[in-house]
Every structure is written in C-alpha cells, then in structure tokens.
Amino acid sequence: METGQLSKSLGDVARAARERLGLTQAQVARQLGIAPNVYGRIERGHMMPAVPTLRRLALVLGLSADVLLALGRADVAPSLEAPPPEDNLSPELRQTVRMLRGWSPARVKWLNRILRAIENAPEDE
Incomplete structure (x- = not known):
C-alpha cells in the first residue's frame, strides 16, 4: 500500500473508531496531546502520525495498530514468539x-x- 493510500485508510479507520466511541476530534486530539487541526489532518488522510502518536491513537481509540495500519493476519505474526506469516513468501x-x-x-x-x-x-x- 502506498503512503497516500495508507494515510487515507488510517484516517478513515480513525474517524470510524472515534465516531463509534462518540468522541469529537478535539477530544481525541486532547488525549493524544496534539492540536485538533493536526488530528483533523490525520483523519482526512493528509498526514501520517509519528510512531509515538500512532501508538497513543491506538490506545485512545481502543484499536490494534494492525487495524489502523490495515494489516491482516496474513501480513504479520501476532507476537515475537509466533512463526512469521508465510503468505508473503513465493x-x-x-x-x-x-x-x-x-x-x-x-x-x-x-x-x-x-x-x-x-x-x-x-x-x-
């Protein structure tokens, strides 16, 4: 997935999760420690958050980072102890x-x- 598509996908998921929780953009931004206009840019897919912000976003929205990043079970192992996924192999x-x-x-x-x-x-x- 290209960066632009990933930003758009992440923003769409973040918006849907925020609305499901009944939160405003300003409330989520406050919990993330960022400006509301910055959070709005993330939701619109115009900005990709830094890794620490992405982690906080996952916690605030109650989502796995895998969901925010559009990663499926076939894309990643669920833990370090699990064998790596084989779907990516030839x-x-x-x-x-x-x-x-x-x-x-x-x-x-x-x-x-x-x-x-x-x-x-x-x-x-």
Missing part, C-alpha cells in the same frame, strides 16, 4: 518451508551449512 519458498518442517534437526543443520556456503560463495559473472 510459492517455491512456501513449499520449501513446509518440506523443512518435516525434517529432523540434524538434516536442517546440514542444509543450513550448505546454504551458508552458497551464500558466502562468490557470484558467478
């Missing part, structure tokens, strides 16, 4: 990952050694 890489899941740790270790050797090998010209 079909060949997904197939390789599925195959490796059935391998013993010893076989994976050998493959890892081979891949490191390939990675460090000089490129063919």
Whole structure:
C-alpha cells in the first residue's frame, strides 16, 4: 500500500473508531496531546502520525495498530514468539518451508551449512 493510500485508510479507520466511541476530534486530539487541526489532518488522510502518536491513537481509540495500519493476519505474526506469516513468501519458498518442517534437526543443520556456503560463495559473472 502506498503512503497516500495508507494515510487515507488510517484516517478513515480513525474517524470510524472515534465516531463509534462518540468522541469529537478535539477530544481525541486532547488525549493524544496534539492540536485538533493536526488530528483533523490525520483523519482526512493528509498526514501520517509519528510512531509515538500512532501508538497513543491506538490506545485512545481502543484499536490494534494492525487495524489502523490495515494489516491482516496474513501480513504479520501476532507476537515475537509466533512463526512469521508465510503468505508473503513465493510459492517455491512456501513449499520449501513446509518440506523443512518435516525434517529432523540434524538434516536442517546440514542444509543450513550448505546454504551458508552458497551464500558466502562468490557470484558467478
């Protein structure tokens, strides 16, 4: 998603969440610690908030930052402990990952050694 589309999407979600809570732009802006006109620019998609402001916005609106950023389950892992999502991988890489899941740790270790050797090998010209 391009920056302009992301700003517009974030603004639309923020507006819908604010209205669902029955808050005014001024009330949300006050809770965020920003000027009401700045918050209005965010809602209209004319400005992308800084990360600390985005975090506060998620807290004030009671939304996950994933919702504000239009990220789905297929886009991101739900936690650091969870495996990374595979939907972003090419079909060949997904197939390789599925195959490796059935391998013993010893076989994976050998493959890892081979891949490191390939990675460090000089490129063919």
